[in-house]
Amino acid sequence: MFARWRDRVRTVPRYMKLLLAFGVLIGAVPVLALGLYSYYTASGDVEQKMKISTGQVLLQTQMRVEQMMKTLELTAMQYANSPQVTAALNGPLDVTDFTRVRNLYTGLYNLQTLSGMSGGYLVGTEHDWVMSFTSVTPLAQSPLARQLEQYAKRPNNLFWDIEPIAGSGGSGEMAAGVGADGGADTIRMVYKLPILPFTQQPKGFLIIEMLKSGFRSLLAADPERTGEVYALSREGADFLNMLDDPDGEYERINRRIAEAVSRPGASTGFLTEEVGGRKTIFSYRGSAYNGLIYVSEVSLEQLTRQTRKIAVATVVVCSAILAVVGILALLASRRMYSPIRRLAEFTKAVQIGETGGRDEFSSMEERFRTLFSTGQQMKQQMQGQFTQLNEFLMLKLFAGQLSERDFAYRSELYGFPSGWKRLAVLTLQIDTLHDTRYREEDKELLLFAIHNMVSELVPSGHRFSPVLLDQSQVTLITSELEDEAELRSYVHRYAEHIRAKVYEYLQVQVSIGVSRPFAKPTEAVRAYREGLEALNSRLLWGGGIIVHYGDVRTERGGAAAAAFAQLKAAEERLAKALKSDDPGKAVPLFDDYMTEIAERHIGANEYPILLMQLVARLYQVVQESGGHVHEVLGERGSYRQLMKRSTPDDIAEWFKRDLLGPIVDFLNRQAESQGVGIVARIVRLVEERYDRDITLEGIAEELHFHPVYLSRVFKKERGVTFSDYLAEYRMNVAKEWLETTTLRLSEIAEKLNYSNTTAFIRIFRKVVGMTPGQYRERCRQP
Template sequence: MNEACWQEVDMKNHRINYFKKLVLFCICIGIVPVITLGYFSYAKSSALLLEKANRSNAEMVEQARLRFEQKLKMVDNTQTQFISSSAVNMAMDKKLDSDNYLLYEELIQSIYRLQTYEFGLSEVYLANLNQDWILDSAGRRTFAQHSLSGSFMEYAAVRKASFWTTLKSPLFEESNPLKWNMVLVKKIPINSIRPLGLLVAVLPSVELNKMVPQRSEPGDFYVLDDKQQVIAAGNPEQVGLNLSNDPFTVRIEQDNLEANQFQLDIHNEPYSITYRKSNYNDWIYVTKVHIEDITKESRAIGWVTVAICLGLLALILVLSLQGSRKLYLPIRKLYDIVLKSPEMPNLSAKSDELYWIERRMKVLLGNEAHMTQQLRDFFVHKLLQGAVSVSEISDRIHSRELDTWRQLRVVCLRIDTLEGSKYTEMDKDLLLFAINNMVGELAPARMRLNPVVINEFQVTILGSNTDLPDESKAETYALARNIQEAVRDFLKLPISIGISCLFTDPIDAPRAFQEAKEALAYGIRLGDESILFLEDMYDQSIPDYMTFPQQIVRELTDHIKLLNEKNAFHLLDEFMMVVTARNISHQEFQLYLLRLLSDLLRLYQDLGGNLQDIAPNEKSVINELFMLKSAKEIVVWFQSSMIKPIIVFIEKRRDIQYTRISDMVMDIIHREYSTALSLEICGIRLNYHPEYVGRVFRKETGFAFGDYLSRYRLHIAKQFLVETNMTVTEISEKLMYNKPQNFIRYFRKLEGVTPGQFRESFHAKNKEISS
């Protein structure tokens, strides 16, 4: 198969690829509404059925509660009437022996009447706690004879006058439904916390189950007591179960509501729970229905909906195929034209016809725009560097590639600092190109040439057709302010902008570029984020005969010598304020900085420092100083690189000198303690002022000169007392005391004993040790 055939096959594959997309798009337009409609109709019907089932369950629970409470209240009322009778109250004080036979018969008959079929009570007990008898349908028995006496005593201890509770009958097996009973306990007298007797009515759970509503729908029904134990249920076998740990009973306890409906997953199966709490006896009436049982009717509706949707989808598919063929015909013709282009790249089955049509057009337009942009940028670079001839400028003006502005300015932009930002020096080039793009968007194309990046500057040539310099200056300033704010907002960077003087001929652009950079240099005095016009920086017509502030520098060096860092920093700030406030050129400003640097280096050298320690390479130090971009940076540099290192050097040298002076004074005291020593004598020998010697000695030793001398003489006196037989008078004379009494008084003041007592005590201790 030749190349033309393969190309034809590829073209058909592309055509089929796009045709599929077109068909799929048309199908989706029809499918989405149909599926959406079917889904919402099914969801709505399911929701209505669920709502209906929940409402039915709620009504059933409420009806069951009313039916149960009606019967329970009837039992409660009859029992209340019985214990309010005179016979019951009279029996509380009787033993019911043969002497009270009539009362016994009356009570037995009343108990029989209470056990009517209507109430369904299996037994009624009348217990007398004080007289020790229990009366029921079987007759009279004592508490010791009755099997339920223990339960009755527990009921008596409950702090309620009337309550319902469960009773587990010992007469039946565990699986027998009759095993479980509900009992109504009433204390006699009524509302008595400490009763004389009890009336206990037993209602079997079988009777309660008769009142459970018969459900035609699937689901479970429970009646729970206050301990979540089943006392009645649709399934009698569940009576007696404790459901306190079941998920739905736990949720009911957490809700703490009188009635509610909710959905809950039990063993990974969804259920709908409906419950109602009784205010009468705290019983809970609950229905538990599986969600699938509720929504089974909606599934039939769902199948009908699916059938209708499938029919509609088949119709949409046929219409989509027919419509897509007609829509595809113009695309095929256009693609055939592009395919015949000799520059058409190899086709790929991953892309369709429109992709290649679009790609071909973008390549053509992009190449043209990119080349045009590069040519314009290259022209601006050449213009700023003085590599454009007058004839080339004229040709571009005639071809309207260069506008004929009446006034021109060069705007030069520089990043002040990256400190405090998230950028590093490695990002600087990218940041400059980002700023260059921002300038291209902010400055209208009609008033500028293409903005470019040259070294560490972003440069733009602005043009204006106004004849008023002030108006042109105002427009330029407004644009510079907008650029500065945009960079601050988007890049979080401070920038300074230098603006050249006006010029009219584009051939003067190199000179204007240098003027803009010189204007930026003046920003050192004004701080970050400055906008500087060169004509505002230095007016040569106003001479300023400023002399170097030598007095400030002299005071600065004096405070450095005195180790007063705070005042030294203050004088440095004052120096910078003086030199930045005057109308001097940038070259003069740099000369003043050099003189200050020279004075500080000379001070360091005069103090005995090695210049290699603070300035290893003098040229690099000067370059580092001139690279700083603001007065604040210059001040910080002088503080950290010059003043602080010099002060640290002086402090270290002073500490060494203090130690040497202190050691020399102590040596004099140790050698000449028996002579008339004084600070004046030491000062003369050491060639320092006595007050300075005393101050240094106190700082290094913590003692005044006289105090240290007296203590050392005392130390020598103790040696004389224990090592020689010299008398106290001889010792005091040797140690330069005027009178022995003065020596004895000083010795006693510091040691607490006289010299003689000290000697005797020492000799006595030696004798004890030797013996």
């Protein structure tokens, strides 16, 4: 039988053998490539889906934990701010005060109803008492006192202690007053009381304890689907004791995860490590709210089980396809005996797997029809994108990225207007959304609506495609006019028509800057800048205007210098009013400042510079008063918000609402709350360091205040300057030594940190009215 098969093979024509081999080859290579591609793509998809799934689980876990913590914080804050707690912190407390103790217990028991809570304590540090769920005891007898000293030093009034010191607290300890080991299995939420203002010497504390087992239950997940989930502290410690890590492998991996999360912009990610001899993917997610890191551990074995099935299925399918390819190649090669039939079968072989017509020509006809249909669809898609192509060309023109020749070619290709003689650019901007029904985030949508309106209001034959550029709507207008006056009137009519229609339909006030006429399209870059410069005139004339670049002028020379000097003086008057006892005078002085700017005819280019200088001076007032600009004013009082204002009314409103208002409130609070305390601290430092080199600048740096602010507060509270007070205190010490000791004048001067005896004698005479020697003689007289 084998010899007969060999003889049949030898009788097959050589061309048929080559065609058969060719058919098998062209079928096998794509199938094998497709099989390999499918396998690796599917494997990658499985891994990617696993990462996405674990990421979603970590996010859900984070949200669940943080929701629980926020709920507990809010409930505890309501209790801490209650009148009974506030009153209790201001006095002693013991079990004999039955009414107050019962009211306080009621609040604590209400907190105990929260899920996972194991203990709660209200501590009055000033009056030495601690109240738990079961008792009221002196603070000095509680082991919690040592931990409270550490809590008082922390900068925040509210924080979570995820790893309390073992033996420092716990429900059993606080109830019985003995050193129960309650801290190691709990997590604490600590409130310093009162909550405001922030202080390192609180009147008391509200401490809520939760069992770590409650946290562990929040981290539960499906190990088969997303792997094991656990949580780490900010330093990478397994504070919930969820990991079995005798060899320290998890400790090393957790440190790497903590280091990765600490980098900017790397709060989430993946890490592949080997644990216990098997490769594992660690997905992690850091929380900006509480600093915890949530980690999911998934073994690669879970992935390989799925990819192994994919590999088997791919091999089976590819083998079947290869078998089919071989059979079809064999059948096709038998029929390719003539050139025409060989061509038909070759075409059929290329389209293996497709259904054709009744014969080879019908199949080729159907293929050509399909190609023609596809071509028509592509043409329709190109027509739909024609508008975007036009706008893209105009954006390149305004960016200066097109040459004269290139623009002429594309302009003809895209059907832009032709035969024009002069061009002009209209630059439109929204003045303000204040006192309208729109919000600031609606600005881009409004610009898009205005963009569509301009496309309809200006005929296509009189303009190129309008575009949106930054925060402006820009239109290149064409004209056949040569006369400058007629061209100006022609462009102005379009601008007026656009402005009126925008206000009619959108009730939004806009301004339009008009460039100078030009002839070359490549000059559109300069014309666009001219339109923006013309719009700067809104700072002087207000909004809702149409400004031609040729009408804009800038004041220069000696008159401008004199105007700036006057404005500088007005600026200093405003700053002085803020630092005075009545900062409420600042708003009328600011109105005078704005009136001064309007009367001095300051140029549009200098206007923003003056306003920024005024803002900087107001920032300086805040700093000199012991405040931080960002804390006092926030984002609403930043330079960026000023730059968004484009009309005098809008600018004045911003100054009064978001700048002067918060500054005045801050200065009033500072004057009411800080003066006495700051002066007391300065006096104490003088009493402690009078024999050393002590200056107001050094004290200001130590107390974190501006020296000018400290000088003003000290003079207001004490009635004398700091230097006079220091000199008087030292002279009082010198008088005591002159009366009670036999120290020489040079020794006294040295002890009081004077550089020489002459300086000491001069100051003593100025303060006491006589020399030190005369004072000592008078004291020795009977």
